[in-house]
Amino acid sequence: MEVEMPNELAEKIFMISGQNVYACYQCGKCSAGCPFTDYMDLLPNVVIHKIQLGDERVLEAKTPWICAACFTCSTRCPRNLDISKIMEALRQITLRKGIDRIKLKKLEKIEELPTIALVAASRKLTG
């Protein structure tokens, strides 16, 4: 589908996630339901707003890395926007440059972790 985006960041997010950030009208339901906002620097709805404005500094925020992809936001969004896919797109932009969020070899007490946790972390936080 050909959609013209007003800025490069929104376009890139659309290419990776298939989500049009301009559908968001800032109701805040995603941020209200997100279990991890206490540990984030920017709220999920603020992140979407920044993408709408084309503010590339959002790529340096902690928020996409704190997101646990629990899908609460996506389930509740009244505009059927898949916010978890938008967060994944933000992560992918960094990961695809070869910049991993965690160093697998530097993890502490790795032998205590169940395989499921390590595989999930590898998928989400390494490229």
Added chain:
Amino acid sequence: MRMSQAKTTVKQPKMKMVTIYVMGKKYEVPEGLTILKALEYVGYRLIRGVGCRAGFCGACATVYRFKDDYKLYTGLACQTTVKDGMYLVMIPFVPAKKPVYDIEKLKPDASTVISIFPELTRCVACNTCTKSCPQEIQVMDAVQEILRGNLEKAAHMVFDCIACGICSMRCPAEIVHYHVFQLVRRLYGKYIAKKSKHLEDKLKALEEGAFKEELDKLVTAGPSVWKRLYESREIEK
């Protein structure tokens, strides 16, 4: 009569030649040669990327393609014959730092292997490793068996691994399979495999001096006795 005027000459059958490209440069080589022999035929002198020449040491990993075919093929240079239109390059070395571990302190389970090689959790089951293996090992399946702790099964599956490194070069998860497999085989051999009772008994007997007298006699016997004993072995008859 000069040799050059001799009437009888042996007719040489015309050798069938094939065209190969080594790192992009075109050569004509006789059909039926192995890649290794073909490289030496055209003048390469190999000091790396060559070893036993018998398909066992894994030194001569080679990658090649054919015209109009997107597929990437792999093989050992000493075991693969040249084909017309082969575009090839040798991979004489695969970079992979050996991990340091104390086998005495390890437990034979999945967590141990994963803690030393956490990149195993990045495996996406793409099967590129299996497709690359010149020994026809089910590499991906072996990695999966390791992830679920079936170290015995994995150790048997990877017995034929010669550590050529082609799988590791192609793996998108950057796993170094041959190092992982070596650890698994070591863990299997040390902790899981059945112990050989007669070996242990014999070693114990040795330590307790059961063969001391015989050995001392042999050691001090001298070269003429050794030569005689060597030549009269059962195996020589």
Added chain:
Amino acid sequence: MKKMRKIMYYPGCTIKTYGQRYEKTAIAVAKALGFELVELPRWNCCGVVYGLSEDSVFHHIAPTRNLIRAQEFSRELGTNDLTTLCSMCYHVLKRVNDYLRSNPEALEKLNKFMDDEEDYEGGINVVHYLTILRDDIGFDKISEKVRRRLNGAKVACYYGCMLVKPRETGIDDPEDPLIMDELMESLGAEAIDYPFKTECCGAYHIVSDKEIVKKRAVKIIKAALDRGAEIIATTCPLCHYNLEKGMEMAGKELRRKVLLVYFTELLAFALGLDDSLEKNVLKELKRLIGGEK
């Protein structure tokens, strides 16, 4: 003798290591209820998380390969149903299956890439173990087979994220699921209602940000404890590990500890399948609920 219904079973890596007690009780319970879980041959790790990038099918390879294995095995076993226990495995397999069924382009791309396998045709049905219990067996039938009623034991059912979200993939309502609660009630337990039964446990943050998991665990367990829960039942080995580890890290922050079990362990206990339970779990359940069959 009535032939046991066979169904293909995908275990997942963690069930074979950290979650062995989950599998052991699930297999025993299935047998007692008249169906057999037959393990899929040559399965591989599902990948745990569903690939959320629309422009890449890379992370769909691993789950699709499992669906192909199921397709091969379905011809031998005579069923197209594939079941699993772990919430995350269920989520990935079901979601990929639905995606491939509605996206012929992506399916073709994956089939072309996996040229070492037969083409996946989309005929496998991914169904979670709980759904089989509710729809194929029926909770009342299970209730009839109970040999040890759970004596009104207060059980808080923890669903987590992956079993019920998103709406299209989930086995029940994402905001107020009741399937596990109803199962527990049919066993004679009292299912505790509490606000965080679908709140995320922290998932992979246990690897690099343990503090987040501790805070989540405290929030979830405290809410359950405040409403009198004695046992928390879960469907996912990661949730189980995170809540257990969170409880350990929280220490005195939680006024008392709660017993964390997989729902199949409570089922096994109720059906009197003591041999399938781990000794210390059996002991704890007997202490909390009562021992006579």
